Amino acid sequence: MIKGKSFLIVGLGLLGGSIAKGLKKWNHKIYAIDIDPETIRYALENGIIDEGGTACDSQLIGKADVIISGLYPTLIVDWIAENQKYFKSGALVTDVTGVKGAIVDRIQSILRPDCEFIGVHPMAGKEVSGVQYADPAIFLPANLIITPTEKNTQQAIDFICEMGKELRFDNICQLSVAEHDRMIGYLSQLTHVIAVSLMNANDSKDLVQYTGDSFRDLTRIAKINEHLWTELFLLNKENLVQQIDDFVEEISDFRNALQSEDTEKMKQKFITSTQRRKYFDR
Amino acid sequence: MIKGKSFLIVGLGLLGGSIAKGLKKWNHKIYAIDIDPETIRYALENGIIDEGGTACDSQLIGKADVIISGLYPTLIVDWIAENQKYFKSGALVTDVTGVKGAIVDRIQSILRPDCEFIGVHPMAGKEVSGVQYADPAIFLPANLIITPTEKNTQQAIDFICEMGKELRFDNICQLSVAEHDRMIGYLSQLTHVIAVSLMNANDSKDLVQYTGDSFRDLTRIAKINEHLWTELFLLNKENLVQQIDDFVEEISDFRNALQSEDTEKMKQKFITSTQRRKYFDR
Numbered sequence: 001m002i003k004g005k006s007f008l009i010v011g012l013g014l015l016g017g018s019i020a021k022g023l024k025k026w027n028h029k030i031y032a033i034d035i036d037p038e039t040i041r042y043a044l045e046n047g048i049i050d051e052g053g054t055a056c057d058s059q060l061i062g063k064a065d066v067i068i069s070g071l072y073p074t075l076i077v078d079w080i081a082e083n084q085k086y087f088k089s090g091a092l093v094t095d096v097t098g099v100k101g102a103i104v105d106r107i108q109s110i111l112r113p114d115c116e117f118i119g120v121h122p123m124a125g126k127e128v129s130g131v132q133y134a135d136p137a138i139f140l141p142a143n144l145i146i147t148p149t150e151k152n153t154q155q156a157i158d159f160i161c162e163m164g165k166e167l168r169f170d171n172i173c174q175l176s177v178a179e180h181d182r183m184i185g186y187l188s189q190l191t192h193v194i195a196v197s198l199m200n201a202n203d204s205k206d207l208v209q210y211t212g213d214s215f216r217d218l219t220r221i222a223k224i225n226e227h228l229w230t231e232l233f234l235l236n237k238e239n240l241v242q243q244i245d246d247f248v249e250e251i252s253d254f255r256n257a258l259q260s261e262d263t264e265k266m267k268q269k270f271i272t273s274t275q276r277r278k279y280f281d282r
Numbered sequence: 283m284i285k286g287k288s289f290l291i292v293g294l295g296l297l298g299g300s301i302a303k304g305l306k307k308w309n310h311k312i313y314a315i316d317i318d319p320e321t322i323r324y325a326l327e328n329g330i331i332d333e334g335g336t337a338c339d340s341q342l343i344g345k346a347d348v349i350i351s352g353l354y355p356t357l358i359v360d361w362i363a364e365n366q367k368y369f370k371s372g373a374l375v376t377d378v379t380g381v382k383g384a385i386v387d388r389i390q391s392i393l394r395p396d397c398e399f400i401g402v403h404p405m406a407g408k409e410v411s412g413v414q415y416a417d418p419a420i421f422l423p424a425n426l427i428i429t430p431t432e433k434n435t436q437q438a439i440d441f442i443c444e445m446g447k448e449l450r451f452d453n454i455c456q457l458s459v460a461e462h463d464r465m466i467g468y469l470s471q472l473t474h475v476i477a478v479s480l481m482n483a484n485d486s487k488d489l490v491q492y493t494g495d496s497f498r499d500l501t502r503i504a505k506i507n508e509h510l511w512t513e514l515f516l517l518n519k520e521n522l523v524q525q526i527d528d529f530v531e532e533i534s535d536f537r538n539a540l541q542s543e544d545t546e547k548m549k550q551k552f553i554t555s556t557q558r559r560k561y562f563d564r
Contacts, residue, residue: 230545
């Protein structure tokens with residue numbers, strides 16, 4: 001079903017570039033649009049794409065069976081609204097956005113009836129950005145989450161599964177839009193808020209020489225793209241504020257147990273966290 | 283200066299056992315006392331120690347030039363008080379305790395005047411305990427922190443440096459007792475409180491299949507020995523409560539910026555954390 005299909009990637013960054021490289025191995029035609037001419041030049045020169053340009057060219061857009069948006073979340077709806085007139089009839093449209101509630105419904109309600117949009121979130125990344133760092137190996141340990149709605153066909157879901165297999169994701173699964181955003185608020189966004197806040201709570205340059213692995217592990221993701229993550233957080237504000245509140249309540253409870261030397265409560269918390277963490281061992 | 287010296291390790295757990303194995307390579311005589319007969323049997327059978335026993339045997343204690351306490355922090359002072367009558371005259375006594383304020387001064391004020399105690403903290407460990415897991419490789423990426431006071435001799439400091447080199451620590455440095463406990467409150471203890479609280483804030487077993495590397499990295503140390511860490515936290519209570527309060531203030535500030543959609547403030551926090559984290563890259 002996926003064999004012989006052509007793909008257009010709009011916004012050829014780290015994720016879009018990694019998808020392009022991964023699909024190229026299966027001999028798909030890969031097209032790309034990016035506002036940065038250097039990105040397109042690099043991708044053509046390195047064989048990452050077959051054709052590309054910086055403008056929203058009707059010919060290029062109209063050739064693709066599948067359109068994958070690698071755009072920033074706030075840009076994607078407008079881009080589809082403006083350019084869907086060029087889409088091939090029957091085109092499948094998808095994305096890589098880390099939040100879904102703010103975009104899936106809006107896109108599905110404006111999209112031409114002869115095309116289909118299905119939300120996809122590859123839970124993969126790096127602390128750097130740009131097509132130069134693109135590498136499909138980032139998908140090997142990662143989840144591909146599909147967030148179908150009642151407007152999606154089984155055919156589209158199956159197609160994304162096939163694409164996920166070609167990209168060699170460790171795990172491919174489905175969640176509702178609401179479940180996805182709640183889950184991502186806890187597992188990904190809250191962890192980033194914690195890492196950033198831990199890093200910012202103390203001007204600790206002078207502590208570098210004493211740093212152990214635990215501190216490095218906890219703050220690795222404090223190196224963060226401020227534009228993208230501000231958008232992602234705002235688009236999932238309600239869930240994330242709730243997750244932060246739950247976490248602050250829990251850490252404050254620990255703080256009060258320590259302050260009042262309630263050793264039994266402290267031990268119980270350690271026992272609970274140890275048991276729960278075991279489920280997450282690979 | 284260290285050549286030919288003999289060592290007694292009291293409490294042969296993960297750290298004590300790793301020190302024993304590391305020093306053994308340099309042909310030191312290694313003795314050990316542990317209340318668990320199986321620990322001593324295992325250590326003798328595997329050539330980790332030369333002699334050992336479960337009782338505080340005056341002969342065994344009196345033979346050692348250097349005594350290293352691998353005991354729990356609340357046990358160490360009493361053990362020295364009870365057994366120092368057996369110490370060889372001139373013995374150097376040290377420890378591996380993760381907090382210093384609560385013990386260094388107390389030990390130095392009760393110790394026989396012909397012996398010397400110097401505080402040492404090997405910032406190394408694993409999520410498992412017991413001599414069976416002992417491995418001097420845990421010291422390769424780690425810091426050895428010496429916390430001398432005005433009661434210590436330069437000779438003792440130099441000796442611990444030599445021992446740290448034989449154990450192949452990445453870095454050996456000195457801090458005052460107060461600086462050590464403040465630093466450890468932030469870099470190590472606060473990170474553990476965060477990991478435990480993140481794990482406990484959500485009963486998230488059902489989220490395992492969606493988990494990415496960031497969440498795993500942040501919660502790795504949520505698997506924790508409840509007895510040891512409760513002691514360590516209580517012994518550094520003032521510092522740790524202050525660190526938790528500073529962190530909660532910072533994360534609450536972020537939460538309020540998000541709630542009020544103050545994008546400039548959010549971006550500034552991401553920029554700060556990104557810059558600060560760069561200092562910690564290896």
